[in-house]
Structures are given as structure tokens and as C-alpha cells.
Amino acid sequence: ERLVESGGGSVQAGGSLRLSCAVSGFDIKRYYMGWFRQAPGKDREGVVNIGSNGDIDYADFVKGRFTTSKDNAKNILYLQMNSLTPEEYAMYSCAGLPPPYGGKWPPPDYEYNYWGQGTQVTVSS
Numbered sequence: 001e002r003l004v005e006s007g008g009g010s011v012q013a014g015g016s017l018r019l020s021c022a023v024s025g026f027d028i029k030r031y032y033m034g035w036f037r038q039a040p041g042k043d044r045e046g047v048v049n050i051g052s053n054g055d056i057d058y059a060d061f062v063k064g065r066f067t068t069s070k071d072n073a074k075n076i077l078y079l080q081m082n083s084l085t086p087e088e089y090a091m092y093s094c095a096g097l098p099p100p101y102g103g104k105w106p107p108p109d110y111e112y113n114y115w116g117q118g119t120q121v122t123v124s125s
Contacts, residue, residue, distance in 0.1 A: 001025035001114045003094050008119030015084055015123070021077040021094030021116055029072050032097035035079045036109055037090035037121075047092070048079065049106035052099045057106040084123045091118040 007019040019035070032052050038044040048068045049057045056068060067080045077094055095112035103111055 001096065003096060003114055003116035005092065005094055005116045005119040008092060008121045010122040010124065011084055013084065013086055013123055013125050016080070016082045017084065017121060019079040019081065019092055019094075019119055019121075021079075023075045023077065023094075023096065026096060026098065026114070028070055028075050028077055028096070030099060032099065032101055032107055032112075033070075033077050034095045034097070034107065034109075034112060035068065035077075035092060036095060037088070037092045038118075039087075039090040042090075044093075044109050046106060046109060050077075051105070052101070055105075081121070084121070086123045086125045089122050090120075092121050093118040 002024045004022045011017055034049045035047040036044050037047055047059055047062055065083045069078045094116050096114040097107055097112045
């Protein structure tokens with residue numbers, strides 16, 4: 001199982017980025033998928049979780065600005081990020097969790113089995 005993120009970079013405040021997570025070794029349609037981020041000196045936090053049934057849970061701090069989507073044919077997960085703020089400077093990672101999963105929703109990061117290496121997002125003021 002391999003997850004490879006891309007699309008990070010540097011933008012000015014208010015700008016946009018689209019992150020990609022290319023997955024091999026499992027079918028993202030079947031798995032729980034998530035985007036997480038970790039800023040220096042801070043705990044990792046969930047950005048969005050996608051259930052194996054298609055349910056989507058966005059963290060409150062990204063609602064209305066971030067959108068996740070999938071290209072099932074290519075097995076790629078996307079995260080469109082708009083109206084970025086400098087406080088969102090972080091390493092963004094995608095993760096996969098195989099079903100069945102019967103724990104709390106959305107799944108916390110420690111429940112995810114597979115992780116990418118992350119892609120850095122820098123937002124300047």
C-alpha cells in the first residue's frame with residue numbers, strides 16, 4: 001500500500017491549492033480516507049474524513065473553503081483548498097483505513113493504517 005501526495009507549495013493568503021493523493025495497493029472507493037495536517041510544534045489534526053459509504057466530514061475550520069473529491073478510475077484523492085490563511089502552513093498528509101471500522105466517526109488519526117509522506121503547504125501573508 002502506497003500513498004503519494006503532491007500539489008503542495010507556496011501561496012499568498014487568500015490563494016488556493018489542490019492537493020492530490022495517488023494511491024496504489026488498495027481501492028480508495030472501499031476504504032475510509034482522510035486528509036490531515038500538522039504544523040510545526042502542533043498535534044496532527046484532521047481536515048476531512050471520507051467514509052467507505054461516501055459520508056464526508058469536514059473539520060469546522062475548513063468548511064466552505066476546502067473540498068475533497070475522488071477520481072475512482074485513477075485511484076486518486078484530491079483536496080481543493082481555497083481562501084488559505086498563513087495559519088494553515090503545515091504538512092498535509094492523506095491516509096487510508098480499511099473497512100470494517102466500527103469506531104468513532106470521524107476516525108481519529110491513530111485509527112488510520114496507511115499514510116503518505118506528506119506535502120508541504122506554505123501560506124504567506
